[in-house]
Amino acid sequence: MDMAVDMAIDAAPNGDASAAAPAVAAAHTSTARLAQIAESLKLEHQLVRVPLEHLKKTIRSNYRLAEREFTAVLNSVAEASGSSDSRSMDETLTRLSSLVTRLQGLKRKLEEGGKVENVQVQRCRARLEHLGSVADADKLDDWKDARLNRILVDYLLRMSYYDSAKNLAETADIQELADIDVFFEAKRVIESLRNKDLAPALVWCAENKPRLKKSKSKLEFQLRLQEFIELVRANEHMKAIFYARRYLAPWAATNMKEMQRVVTTLAFRHNTECSIYKVLFEPTQWDYLVEQFKQEFCRLFGMTNEPLLNIYLQAGLTALKTPLCYKEACSKEDPLSQEGFRKLAEPLPFSKLHHSKLVCYISKKPMDHENPPLVLPNGHVYSTKALEEMSRQNDGRITCPRTGEVCNFTELVKAFIS
Amino acid sequence: MELDLIQDAFDRVSKKQKLSSSKTQQLVRQIEHEIEQAIMKMQSTENATSCPELKQILADLKNKLNEFSPMNQLETLQKDLNITLGKYVKVTEKSFNPDISKAYRNVDFDPHIVNQIIASHFYRQGLFDLGDCFISEANEPEAAALKTPFLEMYGILESMRRRNLELALNWASSHSEWLAQNGSNLELKLHQLQFVEILQNDSVQNALSYVRKHLAPNASAHKVEIPKLMGCLVWSGKLHKSPYADLLSPNHWEKLADEFMQQFCSCLGQSYQSPLSIAIAAGIHGLPTLLKLESVMAVKKQEWQAMKQLPVPIDLSKDFQFHSIFVCPVLREQGSDENPPMLMPCGHVLSKQSIVKLSKSSTRPFKCPYCPLEASVAQCRQLHF
Numbered sequence: 001m002d003m004a005v006d007m008a009i010d011a012a013p014n015g016d017a018s019a020a021a022p023a024v025a026a027a028h029t030s031t032a033r034l035a036q037i038a039e040s041l042k043l044e045h046q047l048v049r050v051p052l053e054h055l056k057k058t059i060r061s062n063y064r065l066a067e068r069e070f071t072a073v074l075n076s077v078a079e080a081s082g083s084s085d086s087r088s089m090d091e092t093l094t095r096l097s098s099l100v101t102r103l104q105g106l107k108r109k110l111e112e113g114g115k116v117e118n119v120q121v122q123r124c125r126a127r128l129e130h131l132g133s134v135a136d137a138d139k140l141d142d143w144k145d146a147r148l149n150r151i152l153v154d155y156l157l158r159m160s161y162y163d164s165a166k167n168l169a170e171t172a173d174i175q176e177l178a179d180i181d182v183f184f185e186a187k188r189v190i191e192s193l194r195n196k197d198l199a200p201a202l203v204w205c206a207e208n209k210p211r212l213k214k215s216k217s218k219l220e221f222q223l224r225l226q227e228f229i230e231l232v233r234a235n236e237h238m239k240a241i242f243y244a245r246r247y248l249a250p251w252a253a254t255n256m257k258e259m260q261r262v263v264t265t266l267a268f269r270h271n272t273e274c275s276i277y278k279v280l281f282e283p284t285q286w287d288y289l290v291e292q293f294k295q296e297f298c299r300l301f302g303m304t305n306e307p308l309l310n311i312y313l314q315a316g317l318t319a320l321k322t323p324l325c326y327k328e329a330c331s332k333e334d335p336l337s338q339e340g341f342r343k344l345a346e347p348l349p350f351s352k353l354h355h356s357k358l359v360c361y362i363s364k365k366p367m368d369h370e371n372p373p374l375v376l377p378n379g380h381v382y383s384t385k386a387l388e389e390m391s392r393q394n395d396g397r398i399t400c401p402r403t404g405e406v407c408n409f410t411e412l413v414k415a416f417i418s
Numbered sequence: 419m420e421l422d423l424i425q426d427a428f429d430r431v432s433k434k435q436k437l438s439s440s441k442t443q444q445l446v447r448q449i450e451h452e453i454e455q456a457i458m459k460m461q462s463t464e465n466a467t468s469c470p471e472l473k474q475i476l477a478d479l480k481n482k483l484n485e486f487s488p489m490n491q492l493e494t495l496q497k498d499l500n501i502t503l504g505k506y507v508k509v510t511e512k513s514f515n516p517d518i519s520k521a522y523r524n525v526d527f528d529p530h531i532v533n534q535i536i537a538s539h540f541y542r543q544g545l546f547d548l549g550d551c552f553i554s555e556a557n558e559p560e561a562a563a564l565k566t567p568f569l570e571m572y573g574i575l576e577s578m579r580r581r582n583l584e585l586a587l588n589w590a591s592s593h594s595e596w597l598a599q600n601g602s603n604l605e606l607k608l609h610q611l612q613f614v615e616i617l618q619n620d621s622v623q624n625a626l627s628y629v630r631k632h633l634a635p636n637a638s639a640h641k642v643e644i645p646k647l648m649g650c651l652v653w654s655g656k657l658h659k660s661p662y663a664d665l666l667s668p669n670h671w672e673k674l675a676d677e678f679m680q681q682f683c684s685c686l687g688q689s690y691q692s693p694l695s696i697a698i699a700a701g702i703h704g705l706p707t708l709l710k711l712e713s714v715m716a717v718k719k720q721e722w723q724a725m726k727q728l729p730v731p732i733d734l735s736k737d738f739q740f741h742s743i744f745v746c747p748v749l750r751e752q753g754s755d756e757n758p759p760m761l762m763p764c765g766h767v768l769s770k771q772s773i774v775k776l777s778k779s780s781t782r783p784f785k786c787p788y789c790p791l792e793a794s795v796a797q798c799r800q801l802h803f
Binding site: 040077093111121167313324337353 | 735
């Protein structure tokens with residue numbers, strides 16, 4: 001499954017007056033295609049990284065569990081042997097037996113934890129194997145369909161449409177390739193935030209404290225600010241002040257302005273009309289917290305901060321966007337002939353071409369050196385093959401499909417486009 | 419991309435994880451064993467309350483535990499595992515592009531439009547339950563209207579799969595004018611297939627009356643097909659041995675189903691392939707170039723956002739060519755209504771602006787940049803692709 005391929009970005013221009021041999025062109029297309037596939041695999045970091053982060057998390061929590069229990073057991077033994085006062089044997093036996101029970105409990109938990117780790121290791125492996133399977137030319141179309149579905153599942157999960165995500169993952173048989181269980185962890189927190197309950201979010205922050213600190217995350221601070229505001233809203237001013245002393249002060253050094261702004265709400269009330277402070281009491285603050293949480297969550301797991309769908313869709317629309325797409329005559333096969341796509345593409349840049357790329361109006365096939373363009377007396381241009389076919393079926397006469405003018409095949413002239 | 423390297427690095431992770439897991443379990447058993455030993459010792463001493471004896475056993479236990487220091491071993495295992503994990507992470511970051519959202523532009527991507535596109539995609543693929551589930555979760559009730567045409571289409575396809583052509587024929591006849599305008603002989607092909615079905619499963623009489631009813635009225639348009647079908651009558655019952663055996667092939671059904679889908683979508687003003695599929699596929703093609711461009715350009719975010727046209731081409735394959743785009747080889751600008759392509763008498767094509775520039779005035783002839791032939795502006799014809 002070795003896929004070390006050289007990259008070739010520049011493809012040869014089509015319609016070259018100096019026609020390249022067809023065999024060379026065909027070989028070039030297949031190398032180009034392989035190169036393109038290799039390039040597209042490089043975009044799949046998220047696919048490989050997320051199950052790994054999940055595995056690391058499980059390993060970490062199993063380790064901490066063992067560490068805690070070991071420490072507790074060893075300390076208990078040390079304490080028992082170090083104490084100077086006499087203890088009865090029964091007491092000591094009881095203590096030691098309880099330690100044994102504790103260790104047995106640990107064994108069970110580690111076994112279960114080990115099973116979870118194995119499942120996650122298997123998932124990591126399955127993803128790598130899936131990437132390797134792109135080399136199987138017969139199943140390439142299926143692979144590409146699976147990719148589109150993976151992108152859609154990612155979008156559905158990020159938008160919290162969990163039922164649709166599960167449905168699609170099952171229908172498309174890509175459960176191993178989707179991160180549904182990872183998002184389910186987030187689901188709990190998100191739903192509680194939507195219900196104006198900060199507790200699960202704060203627990204999540206505590207669980208992931210070291211890594212959040214490393215990435216200089218302000219999520220916990222923002223959650224605490226909201227908790228403060230809720231206290232102010234409930235007119236619990238003293239509680240609010242104590243809360244601020246305990247939970248907001250540690251963040252003051254780096255977030256003074258924000259903290260001051262929020263603490264000032266004490267001077268107003270929750271139904272204040274002053275706009276700067278009114279906004280802090282709006283329910284939209286909760287939506288903002290949900291977004292912040294989602295972003296932190298995705299970052300921790302090695303996911304992109306935009307849905308894959310948006311990233312690929314934007315890139316695709318730009319690549320396809322030409323001024324001709326917005327005209328009436330745009331071919332219906334072009335996605336940009338559809339209203340929705342046109343709207344989405346409006347703020348995006350147009351694509352650029354360095355060489356002409358021509359398509360025959362009749363056959364919709366490219367007009368290049370294998371199928372060069374021919375010009376009618378009225379200036380309209382069609383492909384050689386399409387015109388030859390028309391001529392064959394109509395005794396050498398050509399009817400321009402767009403103007404209806406008739407001429408003879410012999411009146412056509414070749415155009416050389418590079 | 420060296421997938422082998424990545425898989426090797428992961429194999430190492432997997433090995434270390436198993437080792438760490440089993441060794442940790444072993445440590446637990448060891449500690450447990452030592453404590454149980456101590457318990458047994460205590461229970462077997464004759465003097466049940468002897469303090470120094472007790473102390474001795476406990477001291478022994480503590481020393482034993484310190485000796486093989488489970489905490490240190492645990493730490494070492496975890497450190498080792500973390501190192502291996504870290505190496506794997508490095509390998510992935512080198513082999514893959516760690517942040518593909520770098521080229522993303524912060525423009526308004528209206529989620530309603532995106533949801534409509536997704537809903538339409540699901541319905542078009544025939545995933546009606548999924549589509550319904552989606553529009554209810556996404557709260558887009560108007561999108562349900564997108565379902566209707568595709569329900570019809572899949573209904574017809576389903577009946578075709580069961581070898582029943584009635585619905586398809588109804589559709590074809592109600593759209594026969596449109597089909598004729600678009601050069602499609604779908605209706606004829608359906609009749610042909612139906613005829614063969616009747617011939618195989620019913621009687622020769624009925625097959626004959628079928629031709630009389632449906633094909634004879636338009637006989638002049640079907641001057642090749644009708645004699646062929648008549649010929650089949652002669653071999654009824656032994657069609658597989660006749661020169662017309664290929665009419666029995668099952669891929670006629672598949673091909674016809676495909677053609678039907680094509681015509682149906684085209685009649686709706688839609689593409690045959692899901693536009694979302696095409697756009698995403700184009701995106702996968704184009705994203706590597708965009709990412710390279712973004713990193714090479716090192717521009718500020720505002721410049722990137724405000725860009726009106728990409729400065730480099732994205733090479734898409736022929737499948738994504740929907741328009742004829744002419745690029746003047748001299749000025750490297752795309753053709754437009756104001757600057758159309760012009761054909762010179764020598765057969766080379768330049769943009770109007772190039773020709774005006776080359777000729778400097780509109781009466782003197784100028785030399786073609788690609789061949790020795792001269793031409794004047796008047797001799798150049800505008801081209802329409």
